[in-house]
Amino acid sequence: MTIQEIEKEIVEEFDIFGDDWEGKYEHLIDLGKSLPLIKEEFKTEDRIIKGCQSRVWLNSELKEGNVVYTADADAIITKGMVALMVRVLSNHKPEDIVKADLKFVDTIGLKEHLSPTRANGLVSMINKMKADALAFIK
Amino acid sequence: MKEQNKIRDQFPILNQKINGYDLVYFDNGATSQKPLSVIESISDYYKNSNSNIHRGVHTLSRKATELFEQARKTVAQHFNVKNDQQVIFTAGTTDSINMVVQGLAKNYLQAGDEIILSTYEHHSNILPWQLWAEENGGKLKVISLLDDQTIDYAAIPALISSKTKLIAITHVSNTLGLITDLEKIKTIAQKNNIPVLVDGAQSAPHMPIDLQKLNVDFFVCSAHKMYGPTGIGLLYLSEKWLKDLATSKPGGGTIKTVSFEKTEYADGALRFEPGTPNISGAIGFAAAIDFVNLVGINAIFDHEHELVQYAQKKMSEIPEVIIYGKSNHKAGVISFNVEGQHPFDVGTLLDKYGIAVRTGHHCTQPLMNCLNVQGTVRISFAIYNTKEEIDIFIEKLVKVIKMLS
Numbered sequence: 001m002t003i004q005e006i007e008k009e010i011v012e013e014f015d016i017f018g019d020d021w022e023g024k025y026e027h028l029i030d031l032g033k034s035l036p037l038i039k040e041e042f043k044t045e046d047r048i049i050k051g052c053q054s055r056v057w058l059n060s061e062l063k064e065g066n067v068v069y070t071a072d073a074d075a076i077i078t079k080g081m082v083a084l085m086v087r088v089l090s091n092h093k094p095e096d097i098v099k100a101d102l103k104f105v106d107t108i109g110l111k112e113h114l115s116p117t118r119a120n121g122l123v124s125m126i127n128k129m130k131a132d133a134l135a136f137i138k
Numbered sequence: 139m140k141e142q143n144k145i146r147d148q149f150p151i152l153n154q155k156i157n158g159y160d161l162v163y164f165d166n167g168a169t170s171q172k173p174l175s176v177i178e179s180i181s182d183y184y185k186n187s188n189s190n191i192h193r194g195v196h197t198l199s200r201k202a203t204e205l206f207e208q209a210r211k212t213v214a215q216h217f218n219v220k221n222d223q224q225v226i227f228t229a230g231t232t233d234s235i236n237m238v239v240q241g242l243a244k245n246y247l248q249a250g251d252e253i254i255l256s257t258y259e260h261h262s263n264i265l266p267w268q269l270w271a272e273e274n275g276g277k278l279k280v281i282s283l284l285d286d287q288t289i290d291y292a293a294i295p296a297l298i299s300s301k302t303k304l305i306a307i308t309h310v311s312n313t314l315g316l317i318t319d320l321e322k323i324k325t326i327a328q329k330n331n332i333p334v335l336v337d338g339a340q341s342a343p344h345m346p347i348d349l350q351k352l353n354v355d356f357f358v359c360s361a362h363k364m365y366g367p368t369g370i371g372l373l374y375l376s377e378k379w380l381k382d383l384a385t386s387k388p389g390g391g392t393i394k395t396v397s398f399e400k401t402e403y404a405d406g407a408l409r410f411e412p413g414t415p416n417i418s419g420a421i422g423f424a425a426a427i428d429f430v431n432l433v434g435i436n437a438i439f440d441h442e443h444e445l446v447q448y449a450q451k452k453m454s455e456i457p458e459v460i461i462y463g464k465s466n467h468k469a470g471v472i473s474f475n476v477e478g479q480h481p482f483d484v485g486t487l488l489d490k491y492g493i494a495v496r497t498g499h500h501c502t503q504p505l506m507n508c509l510n511v512q513g514t515v516r517i518s519f520a521i522y523n524t525k526e527e528i529d530i531f532i533e534k535l536v537k538v539i540k541m542l543s
Contacts, residue, residue, distance in 0.1 A: 075480035
């Protein structure tokens, strides 16, 4: 599936909840719980995204031309958001990742998590994901 | 209850919905909301009296100067300061502390000198001292906390040496609400002839403060935490330091005469207020004090104390809730965590229910390390909060815990 197709799939998944924010957040929390954890050896200081209330770890690797992300967060809602980002961006060509606009976050009504406060590390994480992808483009 | 409604009516911001729920504002430790009288005092000033102060001969300038100096008197009276000139308007608590540190660094502190702080200081009362220490070879000594997170007063004498030049201590912990026993601090300080700075950012909004009785060298606080505007605060100097503290921010308005060879500085408060001050801020600060006095600072303390007791009791009935700093001697603040959950998650979900709380380290990372937590959730009260709001908070907190587990 392309990045756009995965985004569409997520939008449909969240559509079920309509205005029911509690349902939406319960789903997000479930997603957070299901995120495959980053390998413990990767939970290092240099992989931590600092300056946020919840800590986020990100590891990026290039496998057969695709970027593979693994990530973790210590707050479950942040982790749910991280899971969504990994699902959308992981296993794609670096060129496609760099171009992704991630509009689905707005569409599913979770844009507040991308506000430029220091509360969660999401914006910094997306920047890091794209920067890592860019670094893989030779 | 009727009285309470009258008070709430003064705060139009409280009457709004967040995500479809009535706003419950429990983040007063960060900043309080402003009553109409404060908002209108600022608007009135700009509508009717705005002008630059202290230098103008025209009527508006005199009017603005009078309002500004009247604000100084109002602040002085409220804190029972002997001489109005001991009230210096600053940008707030952080600015005040920085002015003290930089002033002392010029003619009082020397390499090798030591400053004593407590573990539960706000970063604002750590970083300026730390920077001074790093740049000038100074040293910070830290008073530890007991198991109940209160200050270990007995540990202080051992920290004092011939190099100790000041004790800088918070009056009320912003994170825990615990009240420092300043009499104990003063007894030790006076015995050793050490000046004391009190960070009153979290005490001034909640309890009566008599600066003549308190008799410390420096007292600082911010208007915005006590129903006033942001960007204005108090630096109180004892009579000795009003003369002796070096000015670190020279500028227009602070002088008697200037030539390129030699400048003679003004006496009193003006020496520390360079440039055009925050005139509307000072007027708003005075209006906030008038509001506090109308309600009564003792009534505010009692009301908030009752809310803390009520909330703590209800929260203790939820098995997953861990409360920090349980001592009874505290202002309107409760810091807690939900076992196994990140404070960020708890705060995010409470916000979805319209409840504004603070989460994180509260600019007290050394205290967080001492508690061995990443952060906490903090609720903090003001005069307009109610038991009904606490009931809503408890109900939603239980829901949040269920959602997260």
